[in-house]
Amino acid sequence: MVSLRSGRVLAWLAVPLVLALCRGQARGTEQAALDRPHFVIRDADPQLEHQIDSILNAVYAQLVDYGSVTITDTITLLVVTRREQFDSVVGGRFPDWGLGCALPEQNTIAILSPYLFEYHRTLPEVIRHELAHVYLHKLVGWPRLPRWMDEGFAMLIGHQWYFGDDWLIARAVFSKETLPLLQIEGLNLFKEGKARLAYTESYIAMAYFLEKYGWESFMLYLRELRSDDDWDRAFMAAVGLDYAAFQAEFIKYLEAKYNWAMLLSDTMLLWILLVLLVLVLYLFKRRMVKKKEAEWERTAPVEDIFYSASDGTSKGISDSTGSDS
Numbered sequence: 211m212v213s214l215r216s217g218r219v220l221a222w223l224a225v226p227l228v229l230a231l232c233r234g235q236a237r238g239t240e241q242a243a244l245d246r247p248h249f250v251i252r253d254a255d256p257q258l259e260h261q262i263d264s265i266l267n268a269v270y271a272q273l274v275d276y277g278s279v280t281i282t283d284t285i286t287l288l289v290v291t292r293r294e295q296f297d298s299v300v301g302g303r304f305p306d307w308g309l310g311c312a313l314p315e316q317n318t319i320a321i322l323s324p325y326l327f328e329y330h331r332t333l334p335e336v337i338r339h340e341l342a343h344v345y346l347h348k349l350v351g352w353p354r355l356p357r358w359m360d361e362g363f364a365m366l367i368g369h370q371w372y373f374g375d376d377w378l379i380a381r382a383v384f385s386k387e388t389l390p391l392l393q394i395e396g397l398n399l400f401k402e403g404k405a406r407l408a409y410t411e412s413y414i415a416m417a418y419f420l421e422k423y424g425w426e427s428f429m430l431y432l433r434e435l436r437s438d439d440d441w442d443r444a445f446m447a448a449v450g451l452d453y454a455a456f457q458a459e460f461i462k463y464l465e466a467k468y469n470w471a472m473l474l475s476d477t478m479l480l481w482i483l484l485v486l487l488v489l490v491l492y493l494f495k496r497r498m499v500k501k502k503e504a505e506w507e508r509t510a511p512v513e514d515i516f517y518s519a520s521d522g523t524s525k526g527i528s529d530s531t532g533s534d535s
Contacts, residue, residue, distance in 0.1 A: 254289040258324070262287060262337060269338045269367065273345045277429075281348055287319045287337070291326055307402040312340040314347035335368045342367035350432045353439035356453075358394045361409055362416025375410045380468040382407055388464055391415060391457045415460055423449045 290296040310321040342364040431448035
């Protein structure tokens with residue numbers, strides 16, 4: 211992924227994925243290669259089609275490592291060249307900040323053409339994210355997942371943590387503007403700035419869930435939800451808390467985690483602050499030097515006249531004295 215990250219934040223966020231990967235490595239990827247679904251890629255030139263196919267198969271193998279479930283359905287990825295067509299495919303007007311959409315019940319992924327639309331994410335990130343949605347819904351079946359869990363899982367698989375996201379959350383914590391997890395259900399109606407906060411919170415919430423309760427609890431939650439379609443009961447069975455209690459626990463975690471001490475302990479952030487401090491001191495010193503030079507330039511003509519007059523007078527007195535002698 212093309213992004214800047216601090217080592218400290220990256221190490222913390224890698225924990226849940228390592229847990230999942232350790233579980234998957236015991237099975238290996240050989241079976242995943244044998245049971246790949248049939249991917250159909252539409253409206254892409256040969257070069258783009260090959261690139262997309264490689265991404266799909268790579269992330270599918272990773273997902274099977276994580277979830278132990280293979281997909282036998284044919285999955286279609288549609289490369290869309292017009293925004294109107296995209297809205298038609300996804301069944302309504304889509305947020306203008308969106309680049310892709312997964313339709314798990316239709317085994318379809320739609321993405322805007324990277325040739326015709328400006329991508330603020332890399333193509334692999336977008337495809338990994340959308341296929342993760344499809345796979346997660348295959349695990350849970352027809353019940354609706356909490357939106358933060360759906361997006362958080364897709365972002366973990368997409369490796370979508372970006373430089374500055376920790377600052378984004380810290381500012382939200384300090385200004386009391388963090389989003390309750392339940393509010394993220396309305397994500398598609400958010401403006402881009404609020405949507406970014408919702409996605410970032412979703413990422414952290416999913417990472418927190420996996421780090422604290424483990425991958426097996428996540429799988430248990432999905433099984434319980436599949437059988438009962440009740441968020442409260444599924445959460446109680448998986449982690450011993452109802453949904454409201456988990457939300458309160460997560461907000462408390464955010465407030466404890468994202469504070470000034472945490473930000474200042476971030477190595478990359480500390481170096482950035484030091485560089486900025488040096489730059490400010492340099493600019494301040496340069497400004498003071500220029501100010502001093504300007505003062506010298508203003509006083510120099512007066513001083514030249516004074517010293518010239520003094521030298522002339524002294525010379526005249528000296529000459530006069532010599533003549534009298």
